Amino acid sequence: MAGSPMMPTTGRTQLAASGARAVTARSLQASSRGDQVRGAFFLSLLLLGIGIALLSLAAIIIWSLVEGLPRLDTSLITNGPSSVRPQEAGFRTALIGSIMVVGGVIGLVVPVGVGAAIYLEEYADRERWWNRLIELNIQNLAGVPSIVFGILGLAFIVRGPLSLGFVAAAGSLTLTLLVLPTVIIAAREAIRAVPPSIREGSLALGATRWQTVRRQVLPAALPGVLTGIILAVARATGEAAPLLLVGAVTFVTSNPSFFEGAYSTLPVQIFNYSNRPQADFRVLAMAGVILMLGLVLAMNAFAVWLRNRFEQSW
Amino acid sequence: MVELKPEQQTTDGQHHARDLSIRVSHDAKAPEEAPAGREVVFELDNVSCHYGSFRAVKDISLDIKQHAITAIIGPSGTGKSTLLRSFNRMNDLVPGAHVTGQIRYHGVDLYAPKVDPVEVRRRIGMVFQKPNPFPKSIFDNIAFGPRVAGWKGKMEELVEESLRRAALWDEVKDKLRTSGLALSGGQQQRLCIARAIAVSPDVILMDEPCSALDPVATLRIEELMIELKQNYTIVIVTHNMQQAARVSDETVFLTMDEDRAGYLVERGPTSQIFTNPQNRLTEDYVSGRFG
Numbered sequence: 001m002a003g004s005p006m007m008p009t010t011g012r013t014q015l016a017a018s019g020a021r022a023v024t025a026r027s028l029q030a031s032s033r034g035d036q037v038r039g040a041f042f043l044s045l046l047l048l049g050i051g052i053a054l055l056s057l058a059a060i061i062i063w064s065l066v067e068g069l070p071r072l073d074t075s076l077i078t079n080g081p082s083s084v085r086p087q088e089a090g091f092r093t094a095l096i097g098s099i100m101v102v103g104g105v106i107g108l109v110v111p112v113g114v115g116a117a118i119y120l121e122e123y124a125d126r127e128r129w130w131n132r133l134i135e136l137n138i139q140n141l142a143g144v145p146s147i148v149f150g151i152l153g154l155a156f157i158v159r160g161p162l163s164l165g166f167v168a169a170a171g172s173l174t175l176t177l178l179v180l181p182t183v184i185i186a187a188r189e190a191i192r193a194v195p196p197s198i199r200e201g202s203l204a205l206g207a208t209r210w211q212t213v214r215r216q217v218l219p220a221a222l223p224g225v226l227t228g229i230i231l232a233v234a235r236a237t238g239e240a241a242p243l244l245l246v247g248a249v250t251f252v253t254s255n256p257s258f259f260e261g262a263y264s265t266l267p268v269q270i271f272n273y274s275n276r277p278q279a280d281f282r283v284l285a286m287a288g289v290i291l292m293l294g295l296v297l298a299m300n301a302f303a304v305w306l307r308n309r310f311e312q313s314w
Numbered sequence: 315m316v317e318l319k320p321e322q323q324t325t326d327g328q329h330h331a332r333d334l335s336i337r338v339s340h341d342a343k344a345p346e347e348a349p350a351g352r353e354v355v356f357e358l359d360n361v362s363c364h365y366g367s368f369r370a371v372k373d374i375s376l377d378i379k380q381h382a383i384t385a386i387i388g389p390s391g392t393g394k395s396t397l398l399r400s401f402n403r404m405n406d407l408v409p410g411a412h413v414t415g416q417i418r419y420h421g422v423d424l425y426a427p428k429v430d431p432v433e434v435r436r437r438i439g440m441v442f443q444k445p446n447p448f449p450k451s452i453f454d455n456i457a458f459g460p461r462v463a464g465w466k467g468k469m470e471e472l473v474e475e476s477l478r479r480a481a482l483w484d485e486v487k488d489k490l491r492t493s494g495l496a497l498s499g500g501q502q503q504r505l506c507i508a509r510a511i512a513v514s515p516d517v518i519l520m521d522e523p524c525s526a527l528d529p530v531a532t533l534r535i536e537e538l539m540i541e542l543k544q545n546y547t548i549v550i551v552t553h554n555m556q557q558a559a560r561v562s563d564e565t566v567f568l569t570m571d572e573d574r575a576g577y578l579v580e581r582g583p584t585s586q587i588f589t590n591p592q593n594r595l596t597e598d599y600v601s602g603r604f605g
Contacts, residue, residue: 125409197446201506204404205459205513206436215462220449 061293068286076287080253081269086280091288093252094269097168098237098295100258101248101265104172105179105236106229112176113183113232114225120184121191122213142181149178150242158246166247168256168263174246175239179232186228190221223310230303234296240267266292353380355517355547356401361415362575363396363405370396372575374415376566378517383539383548385562385584387555389604392568393576394551395443398519401549402438403431436463439510443522445502447494447509452477452486455494455505459513472512480508481538500531507538511546518542520550524557536561555600559588567596 071087079090116138124131153174157164164170194217202212218225240248248268256263264272266288274285356378363371371393378384386394396405403424405411417424424434436459448455456473465472473490477483482504486497494505503523510518520539524532539548539561552558558565565587568576580587580596591597598604 127409195446197442197444198448200404200407200440200442201446201448201509202458203407204402204435204440204442205462205509206432207458207462208432211462215458216448 060289064286064289064293068283068288068290071283071287072290076284076291081251081264081272082253083251083276086273086276086278086284089273089281089284091266091269091291093255094264094266094288095291097171097248097252097256097263098265100168100256100263101171101175101243102233102237104169104258105175106233108172108176109180109183109232110229113180113229114187116180116184117187117191117225118213118218121188122209122217138181138184142185146178146239147241147245149174150245152177153242153246164259166262167260168258170246171243171248171263171265172258174242175236178239178242179236182232182235183229186232187221187225190224190228191217193224194220223307227303227307230299230306234299234303237299238267238292238296240265240271243268244271266295354378355380355420356549357416357418357421359416359418361397361400361413361417363393363400363413364411365396365408366410369573369575371400371568372571372573372577374568374578376578376581378547378549379564380547381543381545382563383543383550383561384564384566385558386549386551386566386568387553387558387599388568388576388579389570389599390553391574391576392570394568395521397568397576398521398549398551399440401517401519402435402440404435404440406431436513437515438517438519439513439515440519440521441503441506441510441523444526445499445506447497447502447505449493449495451491452494452497452505453490455509456512459509463513476508476512479511479542480504481534481541482508498531500527500534503527503531503535504538507535507542511542515546517547517549520548522551522553525553532557555588555602559584567591567593567599569595569599 075088076090077095078092079088080092081094082089120131120135120138124134126132153170156162157170157173158166162170162173164173198216198220199212202216203209207215243265248263248265249272251272252262252264254261270285270288270292273281273288276282354377356376358374358376358378361371361374362369374397386398388394399405400413400417401419401424405413413425419434419438422429448458450458453469453473456476457469460467460469460472474483474487477486482501485501486505494502497505503526507518507523524535527535536557539550542548543563550558550562562584564581565584566581567579567587569579571577580591580593582592587596588600591600
């Protein structure tokens with residue numbers, strides 16, 4: 001206090017000043033005891049939520065590691081499946097099938113999904129009823145259970161108008177339909193996050209609408225678009241239910257091809273192995289789970305890296 | 315008729331912005347006699363701007379003179395920006411926006427069906443209220459406009475020339491490859507001006523270009539504007555009456571009518587508007603009694 005120009009001199013003023021300080025200090029203090037308890041309670045609820053999420057993820061990883069570790073070697077990805085020798089059976093054909101199917105999904109979903117997102121965000125007139133109808137449908141499609149897409153694929157892609165048969169291409173198309181709404185929604189979010197001032201700046205320089213989209217909006221939205229694509233594709237990688245309906249049930253011993261012959265994918269093969277009675281097959285299935293988890297987590301990690309690396313602050 | 319095609323090169327393929335004044339040839343019927351002194355760039359004839367059923371600006375008739383700075387002043391919500399954005403058809407981008415009356419640019423009706431808004435914007439550049447550099451390098455910010463216009467020449471020289479004209483070259487010449495977003499607010503705004511200059515426009519519209527800037531940066535932009543008027547016609551919307559008084563040659567005063575539409579109260583040489591206004595409203599506004 002010494003040296004402060006405002007230092008009170010007499011005892012009474014000192015008392016008054018310290019009283020005033022105390023009132024100020026009290027009003028600045030944290031709220032009442034009840035508020036503190038409530039705050040602590042909600043914080044612990046939140047932590048509990050995070051804890052359950054992390055714990056279940058850790059449980060899956062640890063459990064599959066412990067169970068599947070005996071079979072976690074190169075033969076897992078170099079050997080084909082076998083119904084009699086679980087010790088030597090592997091996931092080669094399923095892995096190739098997965099890569100094919102997912103590759104097909106990427107090839108189809110990127111142009112269609114991003115194209116649809118660009119149309120809806122940059123060109124569609126929201127006053128028009130058909131554009132609103134399209135939007136509503138995409139939102140709804142994102143909530144349709146995957147097995148429904150399997151039935152759709154069976155009726156229209158495997159049989160029906162396309163008649164591709166039970167081949168990898170049919171699986172690709174079916175999964176594309178499944179993740180398309182997710183990609184469109186994510187890409188729209190990313191495109192919408194590009195501030196309108198960028199479009200105005202570009203148009204004011206005499207760029208056409210398409211030049212603006214192509215050279216300003218898309219590059220700026222790219223990290224977000226890619227993140228959405230990767231997450232959607234990661235989902236497609238782990239999807240089994242719709243594929244069961246469009247042909248990926250077969251027990252495939254030779255490498256599949258895209259447009260002909262039987263195929264399988266990792267999750268379907270895991271499903272197949274885990275259904276067998278022998279204990280060794282369950283170990284094999286767990287090793288397959290590790291393989292698939294690794295694949296999906298790597299994709300997700302790449303998406304996160306991509307987002308952080310190119311994130312744009314405006 | 316104005317030839318609405320991008321102006322591109324001189325014989326040696328180099329870019330001399332000075333030589334790139336827009337080629338304008340009047341045909342027999344279009345030209346109107348320009349008032350003595352300066353040539354007229356824009357003629358507005360009973361212009362009203364609407365957003366859907368709402369009329370933001372009504373019955374504006376005025377001329378904008380070449381190689382001068384025209385300031386549009388007035389209280390908030392009087393449609394100054396709306397009017398400005400109708401000069402390069404930026405309002406076309408707003409759903410439901412339309413313009414009635416006629417805006418003639420060198421005698422050509424800007425809203426005639428044959429006129430391509432993209433070509434209009436190549437000739438009539440715009441600088442916005444909030445600096446909006448692209449999330450690209452300084453170099454690419456400048457080069458974007460010429461590139462989309464299909465300009466083929468030495469891009470390095472054009473970028474340097476544009477940055478010099480915007481009085482930014484010395485500050486950024488060593489970091490042309492860094493992001494335009496890394497610059498300060500004032501530098502960003504000068505980058506946006508350089509970007510507009512790079513497509514060698516005829517007119518530069520400025521929509522409150524200094525409202526997001528500090529006084530020092532504002533002063534630099536104002537000096538720049540006075541320099542630029544040698545080669546360009548500048549129309550500026552500003553809230554800042556001192557700024558209008560400092561930089562402009564002509565002043566247009568808008569205010570709001572009872573139906574909430576902005577209308578023109580008075581226009582004339584800036585010195586007259588600020589020292590000897592003819593209308594009571596103008597006098598009240600410029601002396602700070604309302605607005």
